[in-house]
Amino acid sequence: MSKENIEILHDKDIKFKFKKYLENCDKEVLIISAFAKIEVIKWIDSCIDSRVKKRVLLRFQKSDILSGATDFEIIDYCLKHDWILKFDIKLHSKIYLFNNESFIIGSANATNKGLAFSGSYNKETAVAGNLDLEESNKINRLFDSANDFSQKLIEKMSMEIINENNEKSKYRDWSKEILEGLSSSKISTLFKEDLLTSSSPKLVTDEDIKLLELKKNELQIEFNSIIKEKFVESKFYQWLKIELSDMPEQVIYFGELSKRLHSVIILNDKVFRVDIKNALANLLNWIQELEIAEIIIDRPNYSQRIRLIV
Missing domain, CATH: 3.30.870.10 (Endonuclease Chain A)
Structure with missing residues (x-):
């Protein structure tokens, strides 16, 4: 341009x-x-x-x-x-x-x-x-x-909308049923800006503060509920959860997951495969440090195994 x-x-x-x-x-x-x-x-x-x-x-x-x-x-x-x-x-x-x-x-x-x-x-x-x-x-x-x-x-x-107009309710958001339906839809595209740049919630970068829509004062309390809530609502985390849901036993290994991430990320000259692997490693580390109960990460052999608990 x-x-x-x-x-x-x-x-x-x-x-x-x-x-x-x-x-x-x-x-x-x-x-x-x-x-x-x-x-x-x-x-x-x-x-x-x-x-x-x-x-x-x-x-x-x-x-x-x-x-x-x-x-x-x-x-x-x-x-x-x-x-x-x-x-x-x-x-x-x-x-x-x-x-x-x-x-x-x-x-x-x-x-x-x-x-x-x-x-x-x-x-x-x-x-x-x-x-x-x-x-x-x-x-x-x-x-x-x-x-x-x-x-x-x-x-x-x-x-x-009809019920809201009839009842004159003050509730202004779509119901949990609708919002959860949106988050469970297949995510076919991720941008570099959707990926985590910090390796730990203890070391949140300015990019991730913006990504998760956090405020500086919300970082003062270690692993507070706000950070955890914003993290699980993020597009990157939702992508992982949906990918796991699609697996036969809700289990996937790091290598395959990395390939899947590479297939949905919108690439440009500044994004390489190593960056994607680092972003995925960041995501998994956040899950472990924030103790997200619905996803279990272990290493039975050489590669990390990621499991969704349903």
């Missing part, structure tokens, strides 16, 4: 550039936005040819629906109008990609206020320009690694 191609946009200029890119889009459009309103998705449809491939990734937390930041009806609309819809409840990005070349990245969500559809709109800023293939692939991987909407999941979410 050349700096010469970058254009800084504010407020209504974002929508004007958005429309220009849509009108020139003849292959595919990718919408990544924490929040979205159905009017914006319909507007995008009106600006592009029906043959254009359409994908959208939203955060879709329950609180987003209840607050009106995102329309639940988007699911039904996307299913009926050939949109591929995914979600990630940790998403905060706002990225718009056109033909895998042109992009808009900034603060603007795909909402009426975000894209200045209404008279009262937010003060937003974005940059627009062109990407090379490697950069566009990074954005596409963000979409690929997100959660799919199954019919069963849609029905569960719909029922929870």
